[in-house]
Amino acid sequence: MNSDEQLDRAAAALRETETGDPPPGIQAETLAALRRAERRGDDGFIGRLRGTSVASRLAAALLIAVCGLAIYLTVFSQHPGHDPERPPQAINPPPPAPFVSSSHEQTPAPGETSEPKVVENTTPRPPAPPRETVAVAPVSPWSITGTVAFAGEVPPPVPIDTSAAKECAAHLGAAPVDESLVVRRGRLANVVVSVRPVEGRELPVSPAPASPARLDQHGCRYQPHVLAMRVGQPIVVSNSDPLLHNVRALTLDNPAFNFGQPTIDPGRNLGPMKAAEVFKVKCDFHPWMLAYVHVFDHPYFAVTGDDGTFAIPAGLPDGKYTLVAWQEKLGEREVAVELKGGKAAGADFVFKAE
């Protein structure tokens, strides 16, 4: 057999590989990802510009420059005393961000009732000094709280096939099961609940926390299985297992990372996340290891704990909002909520069995 025939044989073998149909769930998951991407306008301003001619782009740039100059002249012509050498004074310093506790660092004691978990990593701030205030929109002192329930027959836990990685057997426990649907007493854990602004309004945003969001590899699993964090917040990945894991992030808009952690590692800081998106983190050595990371460009999100409850941090003005709940297998659900007097309790979701 000559080398051309050998190549044709190899191509035929590859062409005839049995692929079957797309696995159930992947099409729905892809559709959900497409809708999320559409909502946040993945193509963006620059993307839309690509389809235009060079002349149009130049005209747009010129228009922007003229507008900028006009605004500059208008503003400074009204301030004849303006001295460019003098440092600017803060007219209205931004208010301190609300303090929110960290769900990733809270571990309720055994037997203790879990409080609603808030996903935010911020350090406590000293009380702000009293200052003169002018009339401002009412700000919610508390948050939106609620539960995520699962209706229907709870499917039995799916055992994980760990036969390919014997070294994990000692770390995984007796009967490791799949974490993609965790239901306890009719409530769903690992659901990300977030606020979506109504069209035309923007959510008030506080600075991203400096303390990192943490993802640990422990017992040949990612902990937490679902992590939510802010744009601008660093992420630290640690390895609590004395064996080799590989951390591969399937990012699209954020910096990709893919590295090995051969043994126990207190943490590798991968820097701040740059854009809002949802991405998976996988280990190539242990195929069942999977985590989802949700990166938000605002602080109003939470992940349900084992008791299926959540609490969105304070800071939202009164008004109507859409609350979105995401579950990795069941997709998204939305409910409309209205904040009155800074509170909106009873924002409850129900996911039905597929």
Next chain:
Amino acid sequence: MTDWEGIVARDGPAVWRTVYRLLGRRADAEDCFQETFLAALRLWARQPVQHPRAALQRLATARAVDRLRRRYRESAHAGTVTWDALSHPAPSPPDRAAAAELSQRLREALALLPAKQADVFCLYSLEGWAYAEIAKELKVSVDAVGVLLHRARAKLRAELADVREEPVAHSTRVVKGSL
């Protein structure tokens, strides 16, 4: 607004075949499947797309080839094991084992090609596209497609030269650089 539901339902199976065939691993194929449609979303936003399936298959091929390149370059450095290969230890019939061996070798060889050559080879030899179709989708001339394919085949022939002709029976092969 693009009818993504219709597009995913209609063209999803073709995209799946493309990515799974090239990658040979379900988890990778799932990720690549999703990446393909997200790339399509960006493409759709930039320009009108006349033949969605052709565009999707081209995107799927390019992304799968990128993944192959990353996979084999990383595994060559890190000494990783292809778990898919090890997780099916049961002996296969000899011809199936030989076909699997050949497919695997071709995947490795494709990872070594320049991206455009690999794309042209896959679209021509695996997807069955004509030169003119490839030229249109990749925005190159028909002659250039011929040249790219010729170069791709020459390199692949060289890479596959050491494949044994007799079937490899009752074995699962561990890729280069594995433990």
